[in-house]
Amino acid sequence: MPGTTLFPPRSAELTAADLTLADVESLTAYLQVRLDGVRDRHSLSSDEWRTALALGLAVSGQARRVRDTFADDSAELLRARRRQWNQLVILAAPWDSAAGYDTARWCDVQHVDVAEAAKSAAIRRSLL
Incomplete structure (x- = not known):
């Protein structure tokens, strides 16, 4: 697909603490709007509807896991936040070049x- 990457963009500046x-x-809302649109255009028995539903469930579950990491800013939860985020x-990566996708934050x-x-930057510089 033109304009679509297999991997999400990386940020050197944005951290889990941010x-x-x-x-x-x-x-999550950005993705759900798109998935709702797919389900609206297809019948309940279609593979497209089922695929959009499955991805929507995956997005909702993953968003819950990310939310769970906001209980505090401990080192352990920040590491978990980075992983879960x-x-x-990754679930949103196919939309990273689509209109409305916030590449600075997502x-x-x-x-x-x-x-x-x-x-990490100091280590990289020392290896040069």
Whole structure:
């Protein structure tokens, strides 16, 4: 498919600590609108309807797992947030070049916080 990537875009700047529940809700809503549109255009017995339903259930379940990581900002939950967020973003990757997709926020996150990002950058520089 032209304009579609297999992997979501990465952000060198955005960290797990920067993510908000609003990011989770907005990405989930963006996907649900598209999946609802597919279901609206197809009959209940069609493969398209069932595929959209299955993906919608996967998105909802993954969004719940991301939300669960917002109980606090402990190192453990920030690592879990990064992992769970990146899984949600993978489900959205086919839309990453579509109208309305927020590439600045809905991207694969590499680091849990700014300190980890700085440490990683220092290591990369030392290897040059």
